[in-house]
Amino acid sequence: MSHNIVYPFLLLFVLLTCAITVSSDDLEVKVLLKFKGYLSNATALDDWNKTDTLCNGNDSNWKGLVCYNGQFTGLQLKGMGLGGTIDLDSLAQLPMLLTLSVMNNNFAGQFPGDLKKLSRLRGLYLANNRFSGEIPDDVFSGMKSVRRVLMGNNEFTSKIPMSLLELPRLAELQLQNNQFEGRIPDFWQENLTVNFANNKLEGPIPTTLRNQDKSSFSGNNLCGEPLDKCTKKSILKIALFVAIAVAVPLAFIVASSFIFSRCLKPQELEKTAEIYEKESTISKGEISKNNEQGEFYFVRNDRERFELEELLRASAEVLGSGSFGSSYKAVLYNGQRFVVKRFRQMSSLRKKEFYEHMRKLGKLSHPNLLPLVAFYYTKEEKLLVSDFAEHGSLASHLHGKQSPQQLALDWPTRLKIIKGVAKGLAYLHKELPTLTLPHGHLKSSNVLLNNTYEPLLADYALAPVINKEHAQQFMVAYKSPESTQNESLTRKTDAWNLGILILELLTGRFPTNYLKQGRGDNADLAAWIKSVIREEWTGEVFDKEMNPTRNGESQMMRLLKIGMCCCEWDVEKRWDLNEAVEKIGELKERDWDDDFSSYASEGDMDSRAITNEGFAFSVTGQ
The missing domain is CATH 3.30.200.20 (Phosphorylase Kinase; domain 1)
Known part of the structure; x- marks a missing residue:
């Protein structure tokens, strides 16, 4: 190709690139000036004008802007005496907005608005203003990038938004010195730092937050570590929460x-x-x-x-x-x-x-x-x-902090528990033939243990009486693949939840997708299953608290395969409950004569059950 042809194309490319850049700068300038127009007492932003470019490398030409490599990425308007309205509709036109800070100003009134419009936001800093009123419960829904939320020293009321539980990267949450009420949600995010001091919160502190400093919970009607134990006296302080x-x-x-x-x-x-x-x-x-x-x-x-x-x-x-x-x-x-x-x-x-x-x-x-x-x-x-069940829930034994008197669940005890769960489920399916979900909410916290560690299923057969919207938000049946893919449930859905319970029981790992509201995020769930089966298929795949030995390891592997067969994404290929119950009933505490080879001829329970490849079919179909 001759230079006469190449140069015009290069020139056109350069001109288009410059045009795009200028267009982008013009849009950001226009949006920010519109945003400023909604503010009051904005003299601190007098250097915002149309003639200057926004960013120069990592430096900003406009006060209060955050820049990185010449790109505008955030607003840092701390301590400028600003008031008026935070126009989120304008800011939503800034696709690279990662940080919004208006701390130490004079903003008042309701929460700024529909925060979900700022889809890429990582940090929200509203502390030390005069915001008041309720915060919508779904305000953070879908905002997967949010890491820090600082809203302390305002006058917010109502309960802590449950949508905060949907933020997988949340690392810091400060809500101190407000008027939040009700119970602290069961936050699950690792390495999360919180401050809930001086609100109207009540009830026990979630076990996942008991590693926090006690000052983060002072000034409330809270109990449990790191504060005093939840005695009857302290429990009865939660009058508004439990009043009927x-x-x-x-x-x-x-x-x-x-x-x-x-x-x-x-x-x-x-x-x-x-x-x-x-x-x-x-x-x-x-x-x-x-x-x-x-x-x-x-x-x-x-x-x-x-x-x-x-x-x-x-x-x-x-x-x-x-x-x-x-x-x-x-x-x-x-x-x-x-x-x-x-x-x-x-x-x-x-x-x-x-x-x-x-x-x-x-x-x-x-x-x-x-x-x-x-x-x-x-x-x-x-x-x-x-x-009343004497020994609490299976979840508390698997994931809670064990007391010195509490025995670890060894393999024979766990096998006893899963056999009892299977029998209870089979009974429900037999006695409630007209229900699509004879249980519908099977999870480790709904498996209680009596004084002989016999399992007792709780919260069963409630789907017909629970309001549908609430059921779709919280019932574990709605975390199944068929619920997400087809918005339909079958009697095999209970088998899916049994499979998840088996995997949780064997590995000691909690299926974190159960903490999320709404229909199941099965990408996360499938990834969890595959990480147990494919990525971590070693001798340590089983929970060490079971004290697994060679005498029982093959039986544990067989149970693991049963769990995977129950977790098949394709409902047609998934085992029905009766088949799973039958196979679970055949399991023993230990292998016969220390030799698992005697099982190699038992149909689909062949020698592949102890190999990684033997489980591959169970995690396909995504």
Whole structure:
């Protein structure tokens, strides 16, 4: 090609490049000047003018701009006495905006607006202003790049936005000196530093944050490490959080008195029960005719009955707060212990249908199900009363801080647990043939352990009574591939969750996608499964707390393959629950005669089960 042809193309390329650069600079200048127009007392920004380019290398020609390699990347407007409006609509036109800082100014009023428009934002710094009011719960949804959020020393109210749990890179969160209320969410991000001091927060500090400095939680009604233990006295401070708001004030008094019975003096408690008794008598096992006052109803005939006022006199201890509601341990005067769980997301069914479903659950009886004993009904809220499990949840044993008295779960115990889980699931699928999700919420925190470490399934068969939107946000069935891909669920969805539970039980690793709201992020889930099977297929793939030995390692490998067969993405290829239960039932604590070769002829459970290649088919189809 001749130079006469090349040069015009080079010239055209240079001109186009310059034109693009100028166009980009012009756009940023125009946007920033528009943004400035919404500010008040902006004399500190008088050097913002059309004649200057924004950046010179890493230096800014305009005050308050952050530059990198000649590119504008952020606003750092600290301590300039600014007020007015932060126009996010303008800033959304700046695709490279990574940092927004307006700390130490005079901004007031509501949260600036729809923050999600700043899709690439890494740092948000609003501290030391006079912002007030509620922050939308979904304000950070989808903002995967956010690392730092500093909003301390304002007047924000309401609960801490749950969408903060969706930020995988979050490293620093400062919300001190506001009026945030409610419970601290269960933050899961590693190496996260927080400051929640001087708010109106209540309840136990999440175990994932107990390595923080105690000053980060001072000035609240919080308990648990690094603060004092959650004694009954400290638990009862969380009145607003656990108060049951019902339609009629009298019912409110009754329900609140139950939760906070230890807050009242004995004579005051007796008086409350006496007032209730005069207004409405609830007979054992019968439904009150007054539908507005809340009804306490037994669904089992094999339990010693007690009156509602006996619950009012019972001591109450907070066990935890999950995606469905808060749980309390209630000890009656005769020593009977029950778990009372509070639900506020159960208004999807009419009263008659709700009662019918609860009676159906009350008829279920299996050694591996936590029995539902009774429930308390109002239109807006429900209490479900169940038996108490002595040794807490499987999740607390796998992932919690073990006490000196708590034994590690060895392989025989874990095999016992998974066999019991499988039997309980099989029973649910048999007894509830019309339900798509006979369980629907199977996870390690819903597997409780009795005094002999026999597993008890909890929170089962609640999909029909949980509001659909809430179920889609929190139920683990909606983390399955079929939910994400086709927005459909099948009876094999429970098998998927069983597979995840098996992998969690064997590896000791928590499936972090369960912490995310909404339908499952199966790319993360599949990556987790593949990391266990493909990248880390060594002798240490199993949780060391199991104390695996050669006598049982082949059996553990067989269980691992069962888990993978249950986690098959293609629903058609995935094992159904009956097949998984049958294979789990065949497992032993140890290999026969120290020789796993005797299994090589058992169909699909062949010798490939102990090789990396034997699992490859289970993680395809993405």
